[in-house]
Each structure stands twice: as C-alpha cells, then as structure tokens.
Amino acid sequence: MSKRNFTNLNMNPCKMCMPMGAAIAFKGIEGCMMLLHGSQGCSTYIRRHIATHYNEPMDIASSSLNEKGTIYGGARDLKKGLKNLIKLYNPQIIGISTTCLAETIGEDIDNIVKDFIEEENIKDIQFITASTPGYGGSHYEGYYYALRKIVEHQTNISYPNNTLNIIVGNISPANVRQIKKWLKDFGIQYTLLPDISNTLDAPFNNSYKKITPGGTSLEDIKKMSGAKATIEIGLFVPEKYSPGKYLEDTYGVPLYRCPLPIGIENTDYFFNILSEISEKEIPQEYLEERGRMLDAMIDSHKYNSEGKATIFGDPEIVYAITKLCMENGIEPRIVATGTKSDLLKKMLIEDLCQKNYNSVVLENADFDTIHSYIKKNSINLLIGHSDGKFIEEKENIPLIRIGFPIHDRVGGQRLLTIGYEGSTRLLDTITNTLLQRKYSSYRSDLYRRYYLTSVDYSELK
Amino acid sequence: MTNHENFKTLDERKESIICNSKFENRNIKCDTNSVSGAVSQRACVYCGARVVLNPITDAYHIVHGPIGCASYTWDIRGSLSSGEEVYRNSFSTDLREQDIIFGGEKKLSNAIDEIVNRYNPKLIFVYATCVVGVIGDDIEAVCKRAQEKYGIEIIPVQSSGFAGNKKSGYKAGCNAILNLISRYPKHKKEFGINYLGDFNLAGEIWIIKNYLKKIGVPIITKLTGDSSFEEITKATKASLNIVQCAGSMVYLAKQLEKKYGIPYIKVSFVGIEDTINSLRNIAKQLGNKEVIDNVEKFISVQKKKFEKELSYYKKRLYGKSAAIYVGGGFKAISLIKQFKELGMKTVMVGTQTGSQDEYDLIKSLTDEGTVILDDANPTELEMFIKEKGADVLVGGVKERPLAYKLGIAFFDHNHERKHPLSGFEGAINFAKELDITVNSPVWEYVKKEGEKDVKKKFYKFEYESV
Numbered sequence: 001m002s003k004r005n006f007t008n009l010n011m012n013p014c015k016m017c018m019p020m021g022a023a024i025a026f027k028g029i030e031g032c033m034m035l036l037h038g039s040q041g042c043s044t045y046i047r048r049h050i051a052t053h054y055n056e057p058m059d060i061a062s063s064s065l066n067e068k069g070t071i072y073g074g075a076r077d078l079k080k081g082l083k084n085l086i087k088l089y090n091p092q093i094i095g096i097s098t099t100c101l102a103e104t105i106g107e108d109i110d111n112i113v114k115d116f117i118e119e120e121n122i123k124d125i126q127f128i129t130a131s132t133p134g135y136g137g138s139h140y141e142g143y144y145y146a147l148r149k150i151v152e153h154q155t156n157i158s159y160p161n162n163t164l165n166i167i168v169g170n171i172s173p174a175n176v177r178q179i180k181k182w183l184k185d186f187g188i189q190y191t192l193l194p195d196i197s198n199t200l201d202a203p204f205n206n207s208y209k210k211i212t213p214g215g216t217s218l219e220d221i222k223k224m225s226g227a228k229a230t231i232e233i234g235l236f237v238p239e240k241y242s243p244g245k246y247l248e249d250t251y252g253v254p255l256y257r258c259p260l261p262i263g264i265e266n267t268d269y270f271f272n273i274l275s276e277i278s279e280k281e282i283p284q285e286y287l288e289e290r291g292r293m294l295d296a297m298i299d300s301h302k303y304n305s306e307g308k309a310t311i312f313g314d315p316e317i318v319y320a321i322t323k324l325c326m327e328n329g330i331e332p333r334i335v336a337t338g339t340k341s342d343l344l345k346k347m348l349i350e351d352l353c354q355k356n357y358n359s360v361v362l363e364n365a366d367f368d369t370i371h372s373y374i375k376k377n378s379i380n381l382l383i384g385h386s387d388g389k390f391i392e393e394k395e396n397i398p399l400i401r402i403g404f405p406i407h408d409r410v411g412g413q414r415l416l417t418i419g420y421e422g423s424t425r426l427l428d429t430i431t432n433t434l435l436q437r438k439y440s441s442y443r444s445d446l447y448r449r450y451y452l453t454s455v456d457y458s459e460l461k
Numbered sequence: 462m463t464n465h466e467n468f469k470t471l472d473e474r475k476e477s478i479i480c481n482s483k484f485e486n487r488n489i490k491c492d493t494n495s496v497s498g499a500v501s502q503r504a505c506v507y508c509g510a511r512v513v514l515n516p517i518t519d520a521y522h523i524v525h526g527p528i529g530c531a532s533y534t535w536d537i538r539g540s541l542s543s544g545e546e547v548y549r550n551s552f553s554t555d556l557r558e559q560d561i562i563f564g565g566e567k568k569l570s571n572a573i574d575e576i577v578n579r580y581n582p583k584l585i586f587v588y589a590t591c592v593v594g595v596i597g598d599d600i601e602a603v604c605k606r607a608q609e610k611y612g613i614e615i616i617p618v619q620s621s622g623f624a625g626n627k628k629s630g631y632k633a634g635c636n637a638i639l640n641l642i643s644r645y646p647k648h649k650k651e652f653g654i655n656y657l658g659d660f661n662l663a664g665e666i667w668i669i670k671n672y673l674k675k676i677g678v679p680i681i682t683k684l685t686g687d688s689s690f691e692e693i694t695k696a697t698k699a700s701l702n703i704v705q706c707a708g709s710m711v712y713l714a715k716q717l718e719k720k721y722g723i724p725y726i727k728v729s730f731v732g733i734e735d736t737i738n739s740l741r742n743i744a745k746q747l748g749n750k751e752v753i754d755n756v757e758k759f760i761s762v763q764k765k766k767f768e769k770e771l772s773y774y775k776k777r778l779y780g781k782s783a784a785i786y787v788g789g790g791f792k793a794i795s796l797i798k799q800f801k802e803l804g805m806k807t808v809m810v811g812t813q814t815g816s817q818d819e820y821d822l823i824k825s826l827t828d829e830g831t832v833i834l835d836d837a838n839p840t841e842l843e844m845f846i847k848e849k850g851a852d853v854l855v856g857g858v859k860e861r862p863l864a865y866k867l868g869i870a871f872f873d874h875n876h877e878r879k880h881p882l883s884g885f886e887g888a889i890n891f892a893k894e895l896d897i898t899v900n901s902p903v904w905e906y907v908k909k910e911g912e913k914d915v916k917k918k919f920y921k922f923e924y925e926s927v
Contacts, residue, residue, distance in 0.1 A: 006579075008571040010528060010555035017529030039591050039622035040495050041505025045533040048858050057862045059839050064495045065623045070595065077497045084471050084498030088840050100527050101591035101623055104561055134527035135556050135592070206911045208866045210840065368550075390536060390549070 004369045011368035012390065014312055015338030018132035020046050021142030022097040023060055024170055024404075026128075028194020029150060030215035031092030035061040035085055037078050037109060038099025042134075052407035054173075054200040059210065061085040063102075070105055075112045082116055086125065089210055093126045093218065095146065103133035126218065128153045138339045140314050141241050143170050144234060147193055148243040151224060157251065158226040163189045164277055165230035165253065167243050169260060169316045170404055173201035174416045182271075182419070185285065186278045191220040191227065193243070201413040225251040229277050231270075235259050236315040236344045260316050261418045262426065263324035264293060270419075289420035296424045297328055300431040307434055310334040310374055310391075312365075312384035313403040315344040321383050321402070322348060324423060326355050330430065333377050336362035336370045367391065381433065398433050402426065470841055471499055478841065481824050481831040489820045491835040494626055500838040502786070502859055503813045505622035507590055508534070509630020512876070513709050514586055514618065514637060515548055516540035516660045516685040517693070521582045523552045525569050525600060526590030530622075531555075538876040539662045543687055552576070556592065566598045573607045573615060584690040585615045586637060594621030614690065616640050627788075628708070628814045635713035638684065639720075641693055647721060648698040653679040654743070655699040655723070657714055658706030659730075661686025662876055665883035669730050672884060676755040678743060684710065697721045701746055703728045703739075708789030708814050730883040731795035732891070733764075733771075734802060763885045774892035775803055781899055784809035784851035786834075786842055786860055787874055790819025796855055796874070797826045803892055808849035811837040839863055853899050868907045870898035 005011065019036055023046050026034040036043045043062035050058040063081040065074045082094065096109055109129045117127065130149040132142045147167060166183070168176055176197040183190045198214025224230070230253050232244030239245045247253040256277075261270035267290075271282050307330035311321045315337050325332045335348055345363045352359045360373050371391050374382075379395075382388045385403040392399040406412030416422040470478065476490035495501035507524075511534050515522065524531040531553030542548070554560075554568050569587065576582060589600050604617040618637045620630055654673070659666045666686040673680060682688065682696040702714045702725035714725035726746055728739035737760050744753040783800050785793050790812050797807045810823050811834035823833055832845045846854060846867060853870035854860060864871040872895055874882070880894070881887045 006572070006575045008554060008568045009523070009575055010531065010553045012535055012550055013528050013532040013553060013555070015528060016532045017527060020529070035498065039505050040501055040503055040626065041508050041622045042529070043500075044502065044504040044859070045508070045529070049533055051859050051862050055862050055865070057839060057866055058859075059500050061498045061500050062495070064497045064499075064501065066494050067624055070591075070623050080496075081498030084473070084496060085500075087471060088498070088500065088838070099591070100529075100561075101595065104592045104595045133558075133561075134529045135558055135561055138528070202866070204866070204868070204907065204910065206868065208843070210843070387535070 004364070004366050005372055006368070010366045012366055012371075012387075013338060014336065014365055014367050014370065014387065015138035015140070016049070017134035017139060018137050018142030018145070019097045019099055019134065020049065021139035021144070021170065022095070022130050022132045022146035023050060023058075024196065024200075025143050025146035025150070025194050026095035026097075027058070027199050028196040028215050029093055029095070029221075030217045031211060032095055032215060033059070033061065033085055033089045033091040033093070033211065034095045034097065035063065035078075035081055036097050036099055037063045037074060037081075037102040037107060038065055039101055040064045042099045049405055049407070053405040054413045055410070056200050056202060056212070056413070057210075059089070065101060070101065074102060074105065074107055075115070078107070078109065078112050079116045079119070082113075083120065091125065091211060093128060095150075096127060096129045097132045097146065098130075099132070100134040103131060103136075126154070140170070140339045141238070144237045144243065145241040148241055148246055150193070150221065151243040151246055154218060154221045155225040155247070155251070156222070158223065160228070161223055161226045163191055163223055163227045165224045165227045165244070165247065166190055166192045167230065167232040167234065168192060168194070169233045170314060171233075171260065171418065172413055172415045173197045174414045175418045175422065178416060178419055178422060182274065182286075185283050186274050186280055188274065188278050191224050192216060193221065193224075225253065227253050229254045229256060231256045231258060231273055231277075233258055233260055234316060235319060235347070236341050259323070260320035262320035262423050263327050264290070264297070264420070264423065265327065266320055266323055267419055267423060286420065293420040293424045296427060300427065301329055303431050303434055303438075304427075305329045306438070307331065307381050307430065308333050308377070308379050309381040309383055310336070310370065310379050312336045312338075312370055312382075312388060315339055315341045317384075317403045319344060319348065323351070324427065325383075326351065326357070328427060330381070331357060332359050333379060334360045334362070334370065334373045336365040338365055340364045380437065381430065383430070398437070400429055400433055470844070471496065474499060474838075474841070477835040478837075479824075479833050481827050481829055481833060483829065488817065489833060489835055491815055491817060491820060492628070493836075495836055500840070501836055502838065502857075503627050503836060505627065506625050506630040506633060507588060507620040507622050509627040509632075509709070510588060510618050510620035510634040510637070511630075512538075512660070513631055513634030513685060517584070517688050517690070518542040518548050519545040519583060519689045520548055521552060521576055521580070521585045522548065522550075522588065523554065523569070523572060523576070523585060524588045524590060525554050525556075525565065525593050525598065526588075527556045527592065528553055530588075530590045538660070539878050540660045540686055540876075541662075541664050541667075543667075544689060547582075561592060561596055564596055564598055565593065566603050569598065569600065570603050570607065573603070577607075577611050577613070583613055584641070585613070586618050587615065588618045588620050590620070591622040594624060614641055614644065626814070631709040632712050635710060635716070638693065638713060639716055642696050642717075643720070645694045645697075648695060650700050651681065651698045652747075652749075653681040653699055654701045654703055654747075655682045655684060655696050655717075656680050657684045657702055657704045657725075658710035659683065659686045659883075660706075660876070663878050663881040665730070665881045665887065668881055668884045668886060672740065672759070673743075676740065676744065676759055677749070677752050678747065684713065697723070699723055701725070701743070703743060705730060706789060707791040708816070727791070729791060729795045731792065731887065732799035732802060733767075733885060733888045734798050735795050736884050736888070767885050767889055770889055771892060774889075774896050777896050777900055778892065779804040780806070781852040782806045782808045782850065784842075784846050784849065784854045786811040786837060786854065786856045788813045788857070790815030790823070792874070794819060794822055794826065797823065799888065799891060802888075803895070807831060808851050809834070809845045811835065811842070843867065853895065868904070868910075870895075870901065870904070872898060
C-alpha cells in the first residue's frame, strides 16, 4: 500500500529537504546564525518558506556557490561567506549546513571550517557543521540530525547535574512555551533543545535585533552530558540522527523516547515521565486539565463519530493525531507521511488494527497518491499542514491546519496543540469543523432525502 | 573581528549602493553574482526559469533533482488559468543517494514515460537542478530521445542553480520558449500582438486583454500567464511584441525580433501614468488610426471613472514616504511613478536583478537623497529604512516580517498576490492597499510601545451623572 502512484516521480511533494529541518533547529540556539553551503537559491527558498509560517524575519546566509566554486571547490566561497556573515551579524555560533550541490562536489566542510578558524584566528565563535544533502532524507531527519551535531559538538564528559534534557520535535513556539511551563510547574531544571519559543515568535518591541534573543544557550547545552535523563520527543528518529541516543551511548544519560503529547494517552505518557524523573506527583492543575479534556471528549463523542479523516505530515505529528482521532472515535481512514519510515508504518498499523480500523497507511508518499486514496474513500476531514490546501480546494473537504508549514493562514507559530489543554483545543476545532458541515447541510440533505423522493410502491407488491 | 558599533555594510557591497546626489557620478554595480555570506534576497537560476515557464497552464513541469526544489515551488504563485490546471502540480524525480552515485538519467527517462502514459501531455518541461549539472546527467539527450519516441514536446531547461543568478534563469526559461516556437513553421503575419512578461497574477492579464480588446487590438500569444502549448506555437503570427516584465522577457523579445522580424516595445500597465502611456504607445506602433482614436476615448472614460476614488486615497497618503525592494528594475520604476501620482516620496529603491539603464532611470526619477541599492540584504534594508524614516516598505514575502518587526507598514508586491495591480483598477487596488496598511490603527499602539504610562489608564464610572 505504500507505493506511490508513480514509481519514478514524486507528484506534489509531502516533504521538504534536509537543510530545511536543520535551519529550524539552528534557529533554536542562542546567538546562532546559519550558513548554507550551496547555491544562493537554497537559502532563499528556505527563508521564504519559514518566513511565511512564522511571520518572523529569517536570515540565512549562503556561500552562493557559482560555476567556478562548483568546478574548483567551494572552500573560498565558504570562507568568504563565513567572514561576511560574522561582519554582518556578529554571532556567537554559526551553524553550517550543506546542500545537494556541496555534498555532490564532495566538500569537506569540517576541514574548510578548521582552516578558516586558524587563518582568521577566531577564538570566540563556535562553528557547528551538519551534512544535510537534499537527497539524504527529508526535513524531518535534517532537523534531528542538526540537533545531534549540535550536541556532539558542544558536549564533553562533565560532572553529573540535576537537569533534565528535553529534545523537542518540530513544534510551534507556543507548544514549546507550554512544555517550559510544565517543567517549571514540576520544579524541573532543564535544557530544552531547540528553544524556538522566542526566536521564531518574538514579541514586538521597539528595538529589533537581527539575531532574535532567546534560544538554548551553549552553557546549557554543555550541561546535557551530565544530565540525569533525556526526554526526546521523536519516536521515529533513526538512531544515527538522534541526539538523545548520542547522549545515552556516549555519556550514559538515560533516554526516554516519547511521542508528541497530543491526545490523552500520549499526554499521560509524557506527564508520567515528568513525574518519574522529578519524583513528584503530577500537579493538581494538570489533573484538572485532564478531567476537563475527558469532559470535552464526552461532550463531543457523538459528533466526532462522524469524522472520517485523512492525516498527513511529519511522522511525529501523524502518529499523535492518529492517536487523538482513535481515542475520540474519529476514523483515521488515510494516514500518510512523505518521509521514509517503516517504523511509523509498523506502529500505526499495529495500533489501528488493535482498534479494528482498516486504514490506509502510507510512508514515503506524495500528495498525488494521498489524493487518489481520498477520491476512493469518503473523507470529511483533512488534518495536516498547508500543502493539503490543493486537495481541500479540489475535493471541497475542510483542512484543519497543524504542523509545518502553514503558509496560507496566520498563527501557525501560535498554535497550542499539546498537552491536555492543547489537545482539547485541537479536538474542539475538529469537532466544530464537523458540526459546521452538519449545520450547513442537514436541512437540505434531509429535504432531498425524504421530501423530494417519490414513494416506492413496489415494496408493497 | 570587526567593530560592530561603527558597522555600515560589507566593503564588497559598497559599490552596489549609491545615494542619489548631484555630487555622485558613480555607476551602481549590478548584474553580478551575489556576495557569499551577504544574505542576499535573491533565489537561483532554477527559480528564474520556473517563474517564466510555470504559468503555461497545460505544461507538465518535471524538476529533475532531489525533492527540495519541487517542494518549495509547488503552486506558490498566483497565476490564474482560464483553462487547464496542470501547471499547479509539481513533479520531481526525487533523486536519492543511489541516484546521485549511479546517475539519474534512467529515472528521468522512466519518469517521462510515466507521465506520458498517464496523462497524454502535449508539453513537458524538464528542469535541471544543481546536482544534475554535477553528476553529468545529459537531460538534453534524454528529452530528445523521449521527444522522438512520443512525438510530443519535451523541452530541457538548463537551470542548474549555481550556473549564474536568477536573471540567467529568466534567460533559460526564454530559451525554452524559443526552442518550442522554433519547432513550428513561421506563420503568416496577422494584425495582433504578443503580450510578454505578464504572469496573470490575480487575473492581471485578463484586465489588460480586455483593455486591448476595447481599443481593437487582439492578443495572439500571452507569455506566459494563462498561456498554453497551442497558443505559444502561434506566436510568430504577431506583428508586435509588447513586454511588461522587462527583466525576465526582454531577451525573448529581442530574439523574436532577430529570428522572426517581430518588433517589440516595453510597456508597463502598473500605475495610471504608465498604463496610459503604454496604450498610446501600442496604438502608435501599430499605426492604426482607429486604434489611436479608441485609445484616447478609452483613457478619458477610465480616468473619469476612477478619479474620485483615487483622489480619496491621495488625500490619505499625501506626504508619506516609501521604501522599495522588489525583484526587477522595471517594476521598481513603475512603483516610483505610482508613488509620485499619489503624492508620496520614494526614499529608498532596491532591486534583485535591475540593470544599469534601469538604475539610471531610477536615479533620474527620484529625489536627492534617495538611496539606491542592487541585491540588498536585510542588514542594509533595515539600516536605510530606519535612516530614511520610511512609512512603508514595498517588497516580497521575505521582506514583510522585517518591515513589521521595524514597526512600519508593508505593501505586498509578490507573486502570491490575490488582487490585481494592473491597469486603472489595479492602480485603485494599489492605493487602497497602501491606505489600509499605512493608516492602520495598529501603528498607534506600536508607537506607544515602550511608553511608561500605557497601562495607567482607568475607566471611571461616570454613568450616574449621565
């Protein structure tokens, strides 16, 4: 079932490239600027895409490789790019990612950067490199891989400390703020990576800074090797890309992997981990939130039973939303991700079978394939990022926007969808979308069905 | 490394910035590759080619490369169609590691087979991305073989991102169109024109088409907004080419003149003054008495129709100052004129791909003290917006958040736009959007931000005395 409609073509991509993920990850580090080693377009396209979602300035430098650099090697361009970037932004950290082009011509960025540091005698700037060829995976892998490289680069064996590492998936700044509030309420000292809560959703004030304040500090990242545990939101991250796995393998920091805390079970799981690690009871406030979520689930359960959903996006969001739907009697008819992930497929099919759903599960999918399954199934809900707008328009099925990117609506950065409260809000949005359809059509539906049909006398014969 | 307190801009960028002044005789440095690390707002060769070719409504666009390039350009532009919607899809060969090692030609060839088998297309464009140029895939050969096999048009577009800049991409796109036109016999000339360099954003081509229809001038081929395979193959019938977006398509016009003897003129339907001049110019070029008379009648009717509404906005916008940062030089020139029409002042003008003669014209149109920049970056934009005290920035998607963070108004002059900016009604839309953003109530609160007594206001219970 995972086969795309075309074997050699991706028609309407349901994924982005690795450097995109790296760009968002680096944006969550304090005082960090990113440089993409490749041709000028990559950085501009990625900036544009991120700017439309977050509505924040997104400056990414490029080494602007041209023909000469491509033929003779791009060391000169990369060094010049770094030099100019430092002059313009004075960053504490520079994240350097590669593109298809740089990887294909075989650029050794680690060595080029090493030379650069020596040549320019740089002492007070940290350089973090990540190989992210566009053909190596999707933005999903790029995101975690950049985080792993940040951790690899900045940690050493250190004294044990009382902090908790929390590695968050690609979630909205509002969701990151929510996690920080939970940790505070549990009284947990933490290092949250990457912290985009302010850098990609900055309050307006009259002193704009090119490098937005906020982000995870280097000091905190250095502490990660001595932390008492790591929570990594990311069930489907391959080991080689996982920062949590690196911390466990290298420094013996116990790793708790967990799904996005969306839906009651996933949120319970998350809060239980927090409770276990902090050795504290779950605060009363959250028990009440949980109770309210249950109350909402009861209130809406009959309306939700009419939902037949197609869910698409990153593996993490797809998994969590599918759980939320199943918990509430919304049928997840088609579940799809553009990323390659056998594990997601396996886990989803297990869960879906357990609840007796005979759903279509697609990984490595494109929107053309998703679209063709939608046409064959009676779907009344689309849940995923903005690129589903094409199907929304063609099939007239409402799209509930969640994930990244959301570029045809405002507020992607402010969406609160995790925890009991966030899940309840999201559930309400889903229920209300179903209700809106019902209210706008039930009179005419019933009129057509019962008033306009002629009486069938043949049954009496 | 540097003293950031006194920082202005990169040394290598200094020649690309000039200040309009009697004492400044220096030419601006332009039409060069972007400076590494300067954070240019430009995209790449592929972007330029896709901009030019994408609006052809029944064409299949296969991006040969890894997924990113196709993903970021899928249905992001506001080009409208009166016919097919094929162009709103994005096809990619989605190259993976294995393909990079062993080559992607086979995959591309299979991809073309798949499209032909499923859709029965008439026209396919195959775009080369960065890696294709490096791994040595011969897309020309693959396209040629497939073309012979299926007897349909499969046109390679040499758009490897590193091989030049966005402007080279326009040229690659134009070459693809020329390639297509040249495969058909030269037609006999008819009375009618080709309209080049309009991408039918928000139906702009339809507005201009109606104007031309009214004055008695038929359009033979539109390039490329709301165009089609069939329409493009008829282009050699035209007796005149008119070019709106000069940056992207003047090259094509020149080639069509050279190869098919079709003369061209540059036009602009952005702003009332330019619209009027362009209509007159077209009539003059065609030398048809009836058309010339029609134009004058049409202009006087239109002017009357929109005068009152425009004067309302003029009052509300008078004296405000604008900063411009857009893609092409011709667009910037039209904008400066439009601001003049509205009684506004342009204090900064920059473009991604302007040419020397366009910058000369910009200099002659703007006042002393206006800053002119080529291929600017966010640092420079911020610096000059603040220094010049602009009330509004005109730009694209990437510039918008910067303006908002600086607390100034923003005018969206991008390819996503959902309201037309062409012709007389476009000029009204232009003024209206400016009024909406410049005179929005939100700026009052933004200005007060940081004042200490903002929160000290209490409502008093005064209803008893009432």
